[in-house]
Amino acid sequence: MSPKIVPLGTLSRGQRGTIYDFIEESDTCARLEEMGVTPGEPVEIVRFAPLGDPIEIRIRGYLLILRKEEANLIKVSI
Amino acid sequence: MSENLAVKPTSSIKTIALAGNPNSGKTTLFNAFTKLRQKVGNYPGVTVEKKSGSLALAKDRVVNVLDLPGTYSLAVRSPDEKIARDVLLGRALDTPKPDMVICVVDANNLERNLYLVSQIQDLGLPLVIALNMMDEVRRDGKEIDVQLLSKEFGVPVVPMVASQNKGIEEIKQVIAQGVEANYRRKWLMAPDLEKQLEQIVRLLKHHEGFGEHEAFSEAVAILSVGRTIKKSADSADRFYKEELINQINLIQEDLKKQGLRVRSAAVEARYEWIKSVIHKVIIDHNKQRSDLTDKIDAVLTNKFLGLLIFVGLMGLIFYMIFTIATYPMDWIDAAFGTMSDFVMQTMPEGDLRDLVANGIIAGVGGVVIFLPQILILFFFIGLLQDTGYMARAAFIMDRVMSKVGLHGKSFIPLLSSFACAIPGIMAARTIESNKDRLVTILIAPLMSCSARLPVYMIMIAVLIPGASSLEKAGIMLAMYLLGITGAGVMAWVFKSTLLKRQKPIFIMELPPYRFPSLKAILLHMWERSRLFLKRAGTVILAMSVLLWALMTYPKHDTANANDALKQSYAGRIGAFLEPAIKPLGYDWRIGVGLVGSFAAREVFVSTMSIVFNLDEDEDTAVLRDAFRQAKWPDGRPLFTPLVCISIMIFFVFALQCMSTIAVVWRETGGWQWPLFQLSYMTALAYAAAFAVFHIGRMLGFQ
Numbered sequence: 002m003s004p005k006i007v008p009l010g011t012l013s014r015g016q017r018g019t020i021y022d023f024i025e026e027s028d029t030c031a032r033l034e035e036m037g038v039t040p041g042e043p044v045e046i047v048r049f050a051p052l053g054d055p056i057e058i059r060i061r062g063y064l065l066i067l068r069k070e071e072a073n074l075i076k077v078s079i
Numbered sequence: 080m081s082e083n084l085a086v087k088p089t090s091s092i093k094t095i096a097l098a099g100n101p102n103s104g105k106t107t108l109f110n111a112f113t114k115l116r117q118k119v120g121n122y123p124g125v126t127v128e129k130k131s132g133s134l135a136l137a138k139d140r141v142v143n144v145l146d147l148p149g150t151y152s153l154a155v156r157s158p159d160e161k162i163a164r165d166v167l168l169g170r171a172l173d174t175p176k177p178d179m180v181i182c183v184v185d186a187n188n189l190e191r192n193l194y195l196v197s198q199i200q201d202l203g204l205p206l207v208i209a210l211n212m213m214d215e216v217r218r219d220g221k222e223i224d225v226q227l228l229s230k231e232f233g234v235p236v237v238p239m240v241a242s243q244n245k246g247i248e249e250i251k252q253v254i255a256q257g258v259e260a261n262y263r264r265k266w267l268m269a270p271d272l273e274k275q276l277e278q279i280v281r282l283l284k285h286h287e288g289f290g291e292h293e294a295f296s297e298a299v300a301i302l303s304v305g306r307t308i309k310k311s312a313d314s315a316d317r318f319y320k321e322e323l324i325n326q327i328n329l330i331q332e333d334l335k336k337q338g339l340r341v342r343s344a345a346v347e348a349r350y351e352w353i354k355s356v357i358h359k360v361i362i363d364h365n366k367q368r369s370d371l372t373d374k375i376d377a378v379l380t381n382k383f384l385g386l387l388i389f390v391g392l393m394g395l396i397f398y399m400i401f402t403i404a405t406y407p408m409d410w411i412d413a414a415f416g417t418m419s420d421f422v423m424q425t426m427p428e429g430d431l432r433d434l435v436a437n438g439i440i441a442g443v444g445g446v447v448i449f450l451p452q453i454l455i456l457f458f459f460i461g462l463l464q465d466t467g468y469m470a471r472a473a474f475i476m477d478r479v480m481s482k483v484g485l486h487g488k489s490f491i492p493l494l495s496s497f498a499c500a501i502p503g504i505m506a507a508r509t510i511e512s513n514k515d516r517l518v519t520i521l522i523a524p525l526m527s528c529s530a531r532l533p534v535y536m537i538m539i540a541v542l543i544p545g546a547s548s549l550e551k552a553g554i555m556l557a558m559y560l561l562g563i564t565g566a567g568v569m570a571w572v573f574k575s576t577l578l579k580r581q582k583p584i585f586i587m588e589l590p591p592y593r594f595p596s597l598k599a600i601l602l603h604m605w606e607r608s609r610l611f612l613k614r615a616g617t618v619i620l621a622m623s624v625l626l627w628a629l630m631t632y633p634k635h636d637t638a639n640a641n642d643a644l645k646q647s648y649a650g651r652i653g654a655f656l657e658p659a660i661k662p663l664g665y666d667w668r669i670g671v672g673l674v675g676s677f678a679a680r681e682v683f684v685s686t687m688s689i690v691f692n693l694d695e696d697e698d699t700a701v702l703r704d705a706f707r708q709a710k711w712p713d714g715r716p717l718f719t720p721l722v723c724i725s726i727m728i729f730f731v732f733a734l735q736c737m738s739t740i741a742v743v744w745r746e747t748g749g750w751q752w753p754l755f756q757l758s759y760m761t762a763l764a765y766a767a768a769f770a771v772f773h774i775g776r777m778l779g780f781q
Contacts, residue, residue, distance in 0.1 A: 026342050028156055029584050031303065034346045035152040036586065037191045048376070051385045052478035055487075057376075057589060061190045064372075064589035066474050068481070071584060 005079050009044065010056065010072035017045045018077035020060075030074055037061040044077060092178045092257055094143040095134070096166060098199055099183035100192050101149035102590040104211040107241040108183055109146045110602060128508060129162075129174075136255045145177060151191070153198045154300060157511045167202050168293060179205045179254065186216045186223060186238070187591070189361065193353045196232065197266070201299065203292030205258045208236040209250055214243070220365025228360045233261055242596050266352035268344045271337060275330050276302060286323040299345050301327060372467075372591040379471055389475050392468075393494060396459045400452050400498045401529070407451035415444030434627055441685070442623020442678070450608060452498045452529055457607045460491065460506060461600035467590045469509075477585055483567045484574030486585040489519040493566070496526035497559075500739045504746055505607060514578040518570055520743055521756050524734050525566040527559045530680040534730050537684055540703040542723040554727075562731045565763065622678045622737045629674070630689065644689060649674055663729065663768045664722040666711060676735040683730075719781045725768040733764035 006021055020042045023030040037060050038044070047057040047064060055068045097112075099105040109117075113132025130146035147166060148159035155161045162171065169176025182199055184192040196208060208228070216223060229236040235253050239246020267273060279298040283289045289297060334341045379385055419436045426432040463469040473487030480486055488510045496503030503523045510516040527535075539546055539554050546554075629649040644650045645667075653670035660670055668690045675686030684702070691705040709717040734740070734757050743753040 029586070031154070031342060031346075032152075032156060032584075032586060034343050035154060035194065036588075037194070037350065039343065039347050039350050047373070048380060050474050050478060051380060051382045052475070054478050054481075055474060055585060057380075057474065061188075063188045063191060064591075065586065066470075066477075066589050067586045068477070068584075071586060 006076050007079060008073040009046075009058070009075040009077050010069040012046045012077070012079070014046055014048055016079065017043060018079040019043055021076040021078045024074050024076060027074070029071060033067070033071070033075065036065060037063075038065075038075060092142055092254065094145060094175045094177045095179045095181055095254060096145045096147050096177035097181050097183060098147045098163060098167070098195065099149060099209075100151055100185065100188075100195060100588075102588060103149065103183045103185040103192060104241045105146065105149055105183040107596070107599060108181070108209060108211065108239075108247075109144065110599065111241055111244060111247050112144050134251070134254075136251055140255070142254065143175070145174065150195065152195060153202075153296075154303065158513055159511060167199065167204060168296075177204065179207065179258065181207050181209050181250065181254070183209045183211050183241075186210045186212050187219070189223070190350070190353055190357055193232075193356070194349060197349050197353065198296075200232070200234075200262050201264075201292065201296040203260050203262060203290075205260045206234045206262075207250065207253055207258060208232065208234055209241070209246070210236050210238045211241050213238045213246075214240045220363070222362040222364065224360045224362065228356070231265075231356045231359070233263060234258065242599075266348040268348045269339065272302070272334065272339060272341065272344050275334060278330060279327060282323055282326055286320050302331075303342050303345050375592050376471070376589075379468070380474060385471075385475060389472065396456070396494075397497065399459070400455050404451040404455050408448050411444070411448050411450065415440055415447070418444075430631070433631065434624065438624050438627030439620065442626070443620055447612070449499050449501075449529065450612070453502050453608055454604055456495055456498045456502050457604045458600060460495065460502075461603040462595055463491075464603075465593065465595035465600060467592045470587060470589050473587060474589065481585075483570040485515060485518060485570055488585075488587070489515065492519050492523055493526055496523040496528060499528050499530070500524040500526065500736065501742050502607060504739065504742050507746070512584075514574075517747065517752065518573045518578050520746060521573060521752070521759075522566040522570050524736065524739050524756070524760065525562045525569065525732065527562045527731060528680075528736075530736065531558075531730050533681045533684045534676075535727055537687075537702060537706070538723045538727045540700075541706045541718050542720055544703065544707070558727055558731050561728065565732055565767075569759075569763075626675060626678050626682070630671075630686075644671065662772070663765070664719070664725050664772045666717055668709070669717075669726070673729075673735075676730075676733075678735075678737050680730060680735045683735075721772055721775045721780050724775070725772045728771050729764045729768040731764070732760055732767050734760035 004019075007018075008024075009018070009020075012018060020038055020040050022040055023033075042060060045059040047059050049056055050066075055066045056072050057064055057066050058072070059065075097105050097109055109130065109132065112134040117130060117132030128148070132144050132146075133141045134144045135141050145166060147163045150157070150160045150163050153160055153164045153167070155164055165171040166174050167177065167180065180199055180202075182196045184196060196206070199206060210223065210225065210228070213223070223238070225236050225238050235258055237246055237250040237253060239250065241247070268276070276298055279301060280291075280294045283294040283297055284291070287294075331341065340347075379388060419440045422432060422436045422440065426435065460469070463472065469491060472490060475487075476490040477487030480489055489507070491509070492503045492507040494503075495506050500523045503526070504520050507516050507519045507523070510519060535555055535558055536551075539551055542554075543550055626649070629652070630644060630647050632648060633646065634643075645654075649671050650667070652674050653667040656670040656673070657665075657667045660666075660673070665673070668687070671690050672683045672687045676683035687706075688702055691702065691709070706718045707716075711717055740753045740757060743756060744750060747753070
């Protein structure tokens with residue numbers, strides 16, 4: 002079965018995937034890349050904030066929080 | 080350390096810069112280096128905090144230490160990154176180019192931290208890696224091959240635990256000996272990109288006269304920014320030569336045609352190389368570790384418990400600020416009272432005595448009295464920041480703040496502003512985006528601060544004599560909510576007009592929980608309170624003298640202080656203002672109180688005491704009764720219920736605080752924003768008080 006490509010923001014808690022690509026070339030995406038969110042890296046949804054947004058993810062061994070809106074700029078393969 | 084590092088003559092190092100990611104322990108190392116010999120200010124022209132101090136290497140050898148803002152990158156996407164890059168390239172005004180860079184690295188988070196190290200290496204400065212928090216690595220059952228890491232990066236690596244002063248002496252030795260930059264780039268992009276990169280480096284050297292390192296670093300930045308770059312990252316915002324831009328854009332065009340991922344190529348190549356290094360240097364003995372941070376977060380950011388704990392914690396902080404702080408506040412009040420009495424008794428009667436006692440001592444005392452609240456607040460802010468909870472607070476509150484276009488990081492500054500807007504505005508420094516920070520600063524004084532309390536108290540007492548605690552609390556809460564609502568509306572207005580940004584972004588690291596260091600917190604409190612006393616104190620002092628003069632001169636020979644005041648400049652201003660404030664239901668006497676309150680809100684109460692010819696030390700009951708008996712010349716009562724409410728609402732929205740204006744001036748680096756803030760808040764206060772007074776009257780209220 003070939004891997005599915007979905008936006009990071011649609012994953013559920015505890016789900017893992019691999020960063021695949023970004024949907025656009027923007028400053029936000031560049032910043033995310035510089036913080037280690039680069040294609041090929043494994044990523045995990047750690048939890049959601051009590052009010053549902055933002056999302057906490059684990060990448061390169063540390064915790065990063067970002068809003069769903071930003072998470073959806075990131076395509077992951079699962 | 081690797082042997083191939085040539086020793087430089089020791090005298091050559093004058094300035095070292097500390098760089099590193101946020102949360103890497105950079106500030107801890109800076110404090111360990113400089114003890115209390117540090118200066119805090121702003122970089123010229125921008126509002127990024129500039130910290131410098133001196134490090135004693137030996138008895139007669141002192142070097143200057145610059146603490147660069149904590150950044151994840153040098154890509155110049157935020158003011159912090161721009162400053163870090165400018166300083167390292169020697170482009171920052173008023174700041175010497177460092178001879179050496181100490182890059183502080185969190186050993187628990189090597190991969191991302193080394194990314195910045197790699198970027199700094201491009202700049203060609205002598206570099207030392209301070210491998211911090213090694214105790215946590217060991218506790219985690221991991222080991223780092225320090226020698227190998229040093230060999231791979233070609234720079235000395237000093238393992239340390241800055242918070243316990245471990246490794247400080249070792250790194251001082253390395254600094255004293257000096258290191259040479261012998262950097263060889265080990266990461267490579269696709270061959271086509273490398274060729275074009277070389278081309279851009281050549282162009283930069285030719286057209287701009289850049290040196291090898293500067294040209295390379297700039298070329299990488301140009302590639303990763305895409306073709307939008309028009310000007311260089313120079314601190315003077317110097318434009319590149321047009322010819323250069325055209326040629327660069329041709330190259331970018333060409334790369335695009337080939338379908339190469341240009342923007343991220345360097346980032347990915349760097350991370351790939353770092354990953355290969357990490358695989359070699361980290362030895363993991365314990366694959367089955369239990370993650371303490373994760374366990375704590377399971378509770379503290381839990382859907383129900385998390386919210387509950389958060390609200391409880393904020394409530395506790397508030398409670399402390401408003402109850403515990405009252406004791407030292409009373410002492411300070413008493414101390415200034417004693418000082419004033421002493422002056423009254425010892426100095427000969429006259430203007431000078433009056434100036435010292437009623438102008439200077441009373442005025443400065445009125446500001447210093449808030450010190451306990453500021454100390455308590457900064458104690459908690461320091462504690463929350465040090466433990467890592469602050470980031471969780473932003474995580475929890477982001478959803479709420481996003482409704483008005485702000486993000487989670489604005490929460491703490493706004494919360495702080497309930498005690499006093501000054502520390503709140505200072506706390507806004509943690510917000511990276513300049514626009515978000517500005518909006519936060521602009522709305523912070525709308526949070527009802529503790530200086531408004533005496534005003535609310537007296538007005539409630541006039542409104543409902545003998546009000547029950549419940550009634551008082553109810554009215555008070557209404558005023559707080561009104562301020563919060565106003566802040567929300569104004570934030571939304573600013574974010575959708577004046578300070579519009581295409582997309583508000585919120586990306587933040589969630590640091591692991593750490594045990595707080597009391598020393599660091601105390602230092603933080605000391606730093607903040609010193610700034611508060613120094614900056615706000617000087618302005619308040621000047622304003623107190625001015626206000627005193629306005630209320631004293633010109634002299635009028637009368638035994639009646641009320642008549643004297645009426646004749647004074649302040650009284651004349653009040654009379655002059657009367658036509659403007661009559662629509663709000665105020666007469667000239669309230670006008671004088673308002674004039675006074677623009678120095679500081681609580682001055683309203685003491686000014687009104689003078690206006691109504693009362694001894695300043697009388698308690699509120701006397702003032703309350705005086706207010707209740709006050710009448711217009713035609714015999715109508717002055718303080719009708721509607722006027723009382725109108726005054727309270729005016730105070731909710733108005734920026735009546737010289738210290739706040741001074742701090743905003745300092746934090747935004749100019750007069751433009753404080754004056755704008757003063758205007759919009761005064762207009763808002765006037766409009767709201769006017770609306771309440773007239774709508775109330777139309778509805779048949781008095």
